[in-house]
Amino acid sequence: MRIAAMIARILMGLTFLVFGLNGFLHFIPSGPMPTGPAGEFTDAIVKSHFFMMVAVVQIVGGVLLLVNRFVPLALVILGPVIVNIFFFHLLMLPSGLPQAIVVVILWTIVAIREKQYLSGIFVQRGA
Numbered sequence: 001m002r003i004a005a006m007i008a009r010i011l012m013g014l015t016f017l018v019f020g021l022n023g024f025l026h027f028i029p030s031g032p033m034p035t036g037p038a039g040e041f042t043d044a045i046v047k048s049h050f051f052m053m054v055a056v057v058q059i060v061g062g063v064l065l066l067v068n069r070f071v072p073l074a075l076v077i078l079g080p081v082i083v084n085i086f087f088f089h090l091l092m093l094p095s096g097l098p099q100a101i102v103v104v105i106l107w108t109i110v111a112i113r114e115k116q117y118l119s120g121i122f123v124q125r126g127a
Contacts, residue, residue: 001112001113002113004109005109005110005112005113008105008106008107008109008110009065009068009071009106009110009113010065010066011106012062012065012078012103012106012107012110013061013062013063013064013065013066013074014062014066015062015103015106016058016059016061016062016065016078016081017058017059017062017063017066018062019055019058020055020056020057020058020059020060020061020062021055021059022055023051023052023054023055023058024052024055034092034093036092037091037092038088038092038093041088041092054081057077057078057081058078058081060074060077061074061077061078061081062074065078065110071110071114071117072114072117072118075107075110075111075114075118076118076121078107079107082100082103082104082107085100085103086100086101086103086104088100
């Protein structure tokens with residue numbers, strides 16, 4: 001499990017670093033803009049520059065995973081990004097769903113390895 005988690009961490013780190021940097025440098029050619037709700041959603045996040053903030057989060061999370069420091073923090077900050085990627089492809093652009101599922105699986109493998117550090121998130125405390 002240790003080697004699988006290391007491979008998953010590195011793959012996920014590279015994925016988020018590359019795609020985060022692509023948000024600024026545009027070195028991966030993008031195809032035509034999707035149509036329908038997916039296109040409207042993409043247009044809104046690009047025009048509002050929200051996509052740039054997501055790219056920053058992806059870069060930070062990817063670097064943390066690659067340098068193997070603050071991995072639980074990286075998992076926590078990348079979690080919402082992964083949830084949005086997954087539901088975007090599930091509900092609006094199913095062609096990217098297989099890649100989204102792979103990222104969810106990679107995140108899960110690393111999270112299982114780091115479960116002792118993440119367990120405090122799931123503790124209910126009284127006010």
